[in-house]
Amino acid sequence: MVNYGNKSALIIEDFAEFARSLKAMLGDIGVEHVDLVNSGESAIRACNEKYYDIILSDYNLGSGKNGMQVLEELNFYKRIKPDAIFIMTTAENTAAMVMGAIENQPDAYLTKPFNNALLKSRLTKLLTKKATLKPILVAKNKGKFKEALEQCDAIAEAYPKYKMAIQKLKAECLMLKRQYLEAMKIYEEILSAREVPWAMVGLAEALMAKRDFDNAAHTLQNTIQKFPMVLEAYDLLAECQLKLDQKIDAQETLQTAIKKSPRVIKRQTMLGEVARENQDFDVSIHAFKQTIRLGTNSMFKSPDSYINYTNSVSMKLDSSEEGKPKQLIEEAENYLHDFYKEYKHNKVCKLRGAVAEGNFYQSQGKVDEARKCVDSAKDIYRTMDTMLPAHAGLEVAQGLQNLGEEGIAEEIVKDAVQHNFEDSAFLEKALPYLKDKSILEKGKEAHKLNSQGIKHFEAKEYEKAIDCFFKAVEASPKNISIILNTVQVLLKVHQSGNADDSVIDKCMEFLNSINTISPDDKRFQRFSELLRLTRVIQQENF
Amino acid sequence: MSEVDDNLDFSMVLASAVHDMKNSLSMLLSALTSLESRYPAESDEDNRQLAVLQYESSRLNSALVQLLGLYKLDHQQLPVNINYLDVEDFITDQVAQYAPLVKSKGIEIELNIEDELDGCFDQDLVASVLNNVLGNAIRYTKNLIQISAYFDKGLVIDIADDGVGYPQIMIDQQQNFIKSIDYSTGSTGLGLYFASKIAELHKNNEQTGSIELLNGGELGGGVFRLRLP
Numbered sequence: 165m166v167n168y169g170n171k172s173a174l175i176i177e178d179f180a181e182f183a184r185s186l187k188a189m190l191g192d193i194g195v196e197h198v199d200l201v202n203s204g205e206s207a208i209r210a211c212n213e214k215y216y217d218i219i220l221s222d223y224n225l226g227s228g229k230n231g232m233q234v235l236e237e238l239n240f241y242k243r244i245k246p247d248a249i250f251i252m253t254t255a256e257n258t259a260a261m262v263m264g265a266i267e268n269q270p271d272a273y274l275t276k277p278f279n280n281a282l283l284k285s286r287l288t289k290l291l292t293k294k295a296t297l298k299p300i301l302v303a304k305n306k307g308k309f310k311e312a313l314e315q316c317d318a319i320a321e322a323y324p325k326y327k328m329a330i331q332k333l334k335a336e337c338l339m340l341k342r343q344y345l346e347a348m349k350i351y352e353e354i355l356s357a358r359e360v361p362w363a364m365v366g367l368a369e370a371l372m373a374k375r376d377f378d379n380a381a382h383t384l385q386n387t388i389q390k391f392p393m394v395l396e397a398y399d400l401l402a403e404c405q406l407k408l409d410q411k412i413d414a415q416e417t418l419q420t421a422i423k424k425s426p427r428v429i430k431r432q433t434m435l436g437e438v439a440r441e442n443q444d445f446d447v448s449i450h451a452f453k454q455t456i457r458l459g460t461n462s463m464f465k466s467p468d469s470y471i472n473y474t475n476s477v478s479m480k481l482d483s484s485e486e487g488k489p490k491q492l493i494e495e496a497e498n499y500l501h502d503f504y505k506e507y508k509h510n511k512v513c514k515l516r517g518a519v520a521e522g523n524f525y526q527s528q529g530k531v532d533e534a535r536k537c538v539d540s541a542k543d544i545y546r547t548m549d550t551m552l553p554a555h556a557g558l559e560v561a562q563g564l565q566n567l568g569e570e571g572i573a574e575e576i577v578k579d580a581v582q583h584n585f586e587d588s589a590f591l592e593k594a595l596p597y598l599k600d601k602s603i604l605e606k607g608k609e610a611h612k613l614n615s616q617g618i619k620h621f622e623a624k625e626y627e628k629a630i631d632c633f634f635k636a637v638e639a640s641p642k643n644i645s646i647i648l649n650t651v652q653v654l655l656k657v658h659q660s661g662n663a664d665d666s667v668i669d670k671c672m673e674f675l676n677s678i679n680t681i682s683p684d685d686k687r688f689q690r691f692s693e694l695l696r697l698t699r700v701i702q703q704e705n706f
Numbered sequence: 707m708s709e710v711d712d713n714l715d716f717s718m719v720l721a722s723a724v725h726d727m728k729n730s731l732s733m734l735l736s737a738l739t740s741l742e743s744r745y746p747a748e749s750d751e752d753n754r755q756l757a758v759l760q761y762e763s764s765r766l767n768s769a770l771v772q773l774l775g776l777y778k779l780d781h782q783q784l785p786v787n788i789n790y791l792d793v794e795d796f797i798t799d800q801v802a803q804y805a806p807l808v809k810s811k812g813i814e815i816e817l818n819i820e821d822e823l824d825g826c827f828d829q830d831l832v833a834s835v836l837n838n839v840l841g842n843a844i845r846y847t848k849n850l851i852q853i854s855a856y857f858d859k860g861l862v863i864d865i866a867d868d869g870v871g872y873p874q875i876m877i878d879q880q881q882n883f884i885k886s887i888d889y890s891t892g893s894t895g896l897g898l899y900f901a902s903k904i905a906e907l908h909k910n911n912e913q914t915g916s917i918e919l920l921n922g923g924e925l926g927g928g929v930f931r932l933r934l935p
Contacts, residue, residue, distance in 0.1 A: 179729065181733055182729070182732060182733065182736070185732075185733070185736035185737075185739075185740070188736075188740060189736075192743075224725070255724075255725040255726075255728040255729050255732070273829075273830065275771075275830060275833075276728055276729065276731075276732040277728065277731050277732035277734075277735045277736070277763075277767060278732075278803060279735065279736075279739060279802075279803060279805065279806060280739070281802040281803070281805035281806070282799055282802040282803045282805075284802070285798055285799050285802035286799055286802075289795050289799075324822055325792060325822055328790040328824065358826055358910050358911075359788075359910075360788055360789060360790065360826065361787070361788060361789075362789070391786060391787075391788065392785075393785030393786070393787065
């Protein structure tokens with residue numbers, strides 16, 4: 165039986181009367197520790213302070229974040245215990261608006277009105293289920309997928325009632341472990357009995373991971389035909405269509421999904437980008453405008469929205485034969501103003517803004533203003549103390565090239581490519597802007613030397629290993645990943661007593677050469693950790 | 707694009723009106739529950755009045771759900787979210803919703819559900835069907851309702867009561883009651899029409915869900931049968 169006395173609950177409800185009545189219901193059920201908040205923002209704060217066992221959230225929370233956004237954010241920051249339950253209350257049937265991503269579903273929806281008998285019935289079942297599945301959920305949450313899979317088998321055997329839920333968890337763990345074929349087997353087995361949306365989407369994701377975009381697209385089209393409200397299927401289908409170079413179809417797919425559910429930043433961003441590539445600037449501008457608007461309450465608020473919007477406006481102005489639409493120009497000026505106000509302390513944003521603004525003026529034929537922006541962009545770039553994130557670098561380079569600044573554009577692209585060599589999706593986008601292809605050869609050579617080094621290291625041929633690593637860095641001296649790999653192995657060699665202290669000095673030198681890595685870079689944490697280790701070893705030797 | 711945003715979308719208007727009305731109903735019901743716990747019914751008459759309040763508000767709720775559901779169905783906007791569900795869990799939830807009414811009316815609900823039976827259906831939509839049928843059964847039964855669930859080429863849920871059963875004309879001409887809304891029959895027709903539409907949204911291979919009305923059964927009253935393949 166569930167012991168409600170030791171459970172804590174959070175009620176997220178903007179309607180004070182209803183919040184009180186919910187609290188009374190929970191009291192009747194036996195839950196004594198109940199906190200009330202009336203907005204999504206205060207819910208996030210409450211969950212940052214403590215972990216709750218039960219969260220009851222209304223979907224509709226007035227002007228701020230809605231219940232789905234709250235759940236998404238709590239999941240993202242892992243502020244919900246794996247065995248806690250999240251129940252979404254809605255006054256409406258779980259209609260279009262609440263169909264979020266499959267991995268971001270609440271444990272249950274409760275449609276108002278409901279009484280405490282129903283609430284208790286639902287809570288007891290969910291808490292019992294979560295308690296049973298806890299070992300799987302905890303292991304999965306910690307990234308221990310092997311253990312989670314073992315638990316899946318053991319628990320499925322003992323509790324056949326949860327068979328389906330466990331199959332789903334199992335497939336998710338296999339996907340995370342990159343065992344796509346195994347995951348596919350589970351999805352296909354379920355689908356052979358009948359078509360369920362999560363298994364259809366899961367199968368498509370596995371096919372996409374195997375780069376079988378044709379079959380993935382086919383599965384997704386089938387999903388959409390049978391379950392037109394599974395919006396995730398549209399997003400994934402658009403992704404497949406882009407991979408298959410069907411850009412017009414991709415735009416259409418996204419537009420259909422947006423008609424059903426417009427309030428998703430990621431979807432609007434994707435539409436804005438695709439429409440821009442299709443030269444459909446009006447659609448692109450509108451989509452990016454939505455991303456700015458939607459960002460207001462969201463954790464996905466990003467400077468990208470403003471820059472993307474401005475760039476699409478500039479492209480429209482460039483391409484339009486008739487006069488320049490005054491209203492659009494004014495609107496874009498206002499957004500640029502907001503952008504600078506919002507991000508005035510961020511150097512990367514200021515640089516991106518200056519380049520986008522320069523293009524905006526150029527598209528209106530205002531040469532002098534454009535010139536000023538270019539000069540200011542160059543100033544900011546010369547005094548940057550951190551590396552540009554990959555996509556910002558490419559964007560700035562494209563913008564500068566468009567403004568006739570080929571030299572500096574080439575320099576920026578070259579840096580970005582060297583810094584982000586392992587990001588193949590990025591490379592694909594950056595290549596057309598890279599004139600000096602020799603750095604690609606050098607990068608490949610560096611990777612080859614790097615893996616040779618690792619082989620030598622594993623074979624305990626330490627001298628050969630060190631030699632390979634030094635040569636790798638020499639070949640591609642700005643390649644962050646090569647440098648981090650090199651330092652990591654060199655430290656290991658040193659710790660095993662097979663290298664002298666000069667290796668440590670070399671490590672320090674390598675790390676210093678990339679110490680402008682941006683704290684936003686995914687690799688920053690690894691960089692900091694290696695730097696800390698190297699310093700510790702240096703001090704010990706001293 | 708702005709003309710699209712400015713256009714009055716009737717389904718949104720309807721949805722938001724229903725939303726408000728359901729919020730009001732929630733408040734009414736929870737006020738009723740808290741009054742009841744503070745001032746427990748003292749006589750049969752109290753119980754009877756309480757039952758009227760509970761029954762009529764849940765009927766109002768069903769009607770609102772149906773109204774919005776049918777509108778959306780007609781405009782191909784009704785989302786169907788099929789998932790595997792434990793049938794016993796699902797049915798006990800629906801029964802729990804009627805706990806106060808059942809208590810005030812002194813009715814017993816008996817469950818007869820096959821072990822570890824799972825079904826594949828849209829939880830919300832089927833819940834709104836059962837809610838409506840269960841409400842009717844509570845209204846027409848003498849003192850016992852039996853809900854059975856079993857597998858017979860798909861999931862079958864029977865809701866049987868020990869009342870006088872459906873009028874013979876409804877049994878004989880049930881296809882007419884189900885297939886169209888006959889305005890002269892009032893809400894019964896609407897409920898059945900809604901139920902059959904929801905059942906039809908559930909498809910598996912070549913099979914389609916359906917509803918059926920019977921008289922007799924173990925309890926001798928009316929039986930509502932829902933088939934979900």
